[in-house]
Amino acid sequence: MSTAEHVNRLGLMLRLRQQEVDRLQTELAAKERLKARYRNTLTRMDALRDAVGASGAQAHPALALNVAGYKDHLQVLRASQAQDLALAEAEARQGAEALRAASLRQEALAQVRAQSADLLATHLKRQEQKRTDEMATQAWLRGGA
Template structure:
């Protein structure tokens, strides 16, 4: 495999890794939007729970007090369910962040390998060019010396 083929292959790998990083970043942004929605829902459910007042204050009408108590219990149960879902979602986000970090590191490492390979190839070409120029200069000098 020639050095230029290796450079092309490494360039393709870097592009693929960049695409993977971009895809993981987009996925993480989507997960963050979902996390914000969960958090906003929890805030609203908490406000509903506190806004419904004390169910014991409605002693004049026991059916109304019972209804208010059941409502608050249902809202609190829904909030607890959302908290569990949010914590699971945050755990998934942590895994996604780890994948993103690994993909980013992989892309950076491949990029450094590509840069080193390109530098070595450029140095090799420069040496070959200098050698040709030196050979031509030597031949010219030798031709001028014998003439």
């Protein structure tokens, strides 16, 4: 495989790595939005619980039982949401780590491609200089003969 083909293939691989990085960035952004939704839900549930007040402060015993049941139900839902938030945070950490790793791989490949492109450019310059020197030598020999 020639150096030019090598540089072209590295360029293709670099574009594929960039697509992977872009995909992982999109996934991480979605996970961050999901975490924000869970946090907002937890905040709203806390506000609902606080808005009801103490169950013992109710004038009627049935109403006090109703408020207590409502608060218990809210607490169960809140615990479920908190667990979902913890899972979403763990997934977001994994996604961030995958993004970091993909970015490092992409950057390393970009450096390899840049080095290969520099080598190719140096090689092409040498070939051009060699052709120029050969033509100058031929012209000098024709002029001197």
